[in-house]
Amino acid sequence: MSSDVSLGTAGNSTVVRLAGEDHDVETVRSVLDRAVSQVTRRLVIDVYDTDTLPGAAVRCLAFASQQVPHAAEVVVEGASPSLVSQLRLAGLDRAMTIVTPDSHGVTTV
Known part of the structure; x- marks a missing residue:
């Protein structure tokens, strides 16, 4: 599967969108x-x-x-459950807010 990395803004936020798999780390x-x-x-x-x-890319x-x-x-x-696990193993759940999708909207980890 291909990947896409893009940069944009939304209001006061700078947004980086990571889509797909096999992300080129230099691009990220x-x-x-x-x-x-x-x-x-x-x-x-x-x-x-x-x-x-x-x-x-997690680094x-x-x-x-x-x-x-x-x-x-x-x-x-x-963040998918497997990505949440990756971020937690790296200790990033303490450095950033992780929001996961669920059937009722979103959940903050």
């Missing part, structure tokens, strides 16, 4: 670096369309969360 890192340089209030990582990330998320301004919030939206 490059887009996250650009996102971090422009974030002011919130960095949203949209993962609704991916189930897992390579370990190196890129960890690095990005350390680089955002102290007043900014990092939110991972749409």
Whole structure:
């Protein structure tokens, strides 16, 4: 399956969208670096369309969360159970808000 990494904005949020599988880590890192340089209030990582990330991409998320301004919030939206597990194993559940989809809307982990 192919992958897509894109950068955009929504209101006060800088949004990085990760879709598909087999993400190229250099692309993920490059887009996250650009996102971090422009974030002011919130960095949203949209993962609704991916189930897992390579370990190196998870490390890129960890690095990005350390680089955002102290007043900014990092939110991972749409994390699958397997991705939540990856993020927890990396300790990122303490550094960012993880929002999972469920049958009744969304749940914050």
